[in-house]
Amino acid sequence: MTAESRHDIDDLTDRITLGDRVALARGISLIESGDSEGLALSEKVFAAGGRAHLIGITGPPGVGKSTLADALVRAYRTRDLTVAVLAVDPVSPRTGGATLGDRIRMTAASADRGVFIRSSAARGQHGGLGLTTMQTARLMDVAGYDRVIIETVGTGQDGVTIGTVAATIALVQTPNSGDDVQALKAGILEIADIYVVNKAELPGADTMIEDLREAAEAANLPDGWRRPVVATTAADGSGVEGLVATIEAHRAYLRSSPEGEQRLAGRLWAEVQALVHNEVRVAVDRYMTAPATMHAAIPALMAGRANPIQVARSLLAARGWTPTRPN
Amino acid sequence: MENRPIRVLIAKVGLDGHDRGAKVLTRALRDAGMEVIYTGLHQTPEMVVEAAIQEDVDVLGLSSLSGAHATLFPRVIEGLRAVGLGDILIVAGGVIPADDAAELKKAGVAAVFGPGTSLATSIAFIKEHAPRNRRLSHPGGGS
Incomplete structure (x- = not known):
């Protein structure tokens, strides 16, 4: 530089x-x-970071995450807190392009200097979250926003999940999410701190709330945070005050319990890991796509003189890597 | 930031409720490898300026079918210049009479894509004219 x-x-x-x-x-x-x-x-x-509270909103497409984020922004603004939102959307693997439409549902920001909304294409971050997300959230924190909301469908690369990006995680479902609670992606129920049933005016809400309460019981640790189930209708704002109060209660819990420190350590370490992985990945990609590497190995593979396992082993050995599972 | 794809904001200004054209262009630009942010309907000039700031776009596509372009588009352009973002490429679409198109070009609109403009033409124009060497660290500074 x-x-x-x-x-x-x-x-x-x-x-x-x-x-x-x-x-x-x-x-x-x-x-x-x-x-x-x-x-x-x-x-x-x-x-200069570390002042904002980072809130993750996750859940399947169509459950109203953007509308909920917008409602949260409004509720926080009435409490005189400033809010930044990072809306992460997937990228087309084919063209590299992306349509970022979350802003359509986020109208609270339009003329309010206390709100900042950024749409982010999850570029090079398989599936969604990664280093960019963590570092963008930090920049929003440093810019002075009291709350940073990260809205995303899911998980990302190198074990980066919403749990390694945000401090308080809200998992959003709807009565007709189509998923049985039992069928939810493994681990997400444990990662989430708050379960939200949005579009709670729809039929089936009671069943979903009941299912999530049971899931919460199963996920709760004896002495830890008790995961609440909050019903909202983000479109008209019902239940949103309750959700804000719950998020703030979780923030207070993290500040008073050792779990807050442990989770901060986990997030920082996840960032270190992602940084190291990124560097290694770039180096490996460069090595593997170098014509010299490919020209040497592919004819032998095609002629049956070598198998993929041998080739991989010798390429690694040439770079001083010893096998992690010796045989 | 050469690796970054072109970022485009498509904004519907004014009161008309038709955004088929805007949505078609949004998809076409995405398929051309761009990151496209769509604002939805009924945006005021202030909302569009705010979105362009926050999203740090290279290109702004303004659409109006309600005749609001003559007054509203120049207000967007002024708003962007006021925060030092006069280097954003501005293109316009919708129903815009030829006389108005000439006025808009004087006001700073780089191209007017009227009805019947092919998507390929719009994409090619944006790819050719989108600013690619924007100052990284002095956005809004001085210019």
């Missing part, structure tokens, strides 16, 4: 910490680009 771009990063950092929205938006773009400047920015702002 040149001295000039180092100076630019310093300048951008100053403006972001002063709450300049144009600078925050450009900073997020820098992080999304994956360039060294984005990394430099993340590093520069790190010490």
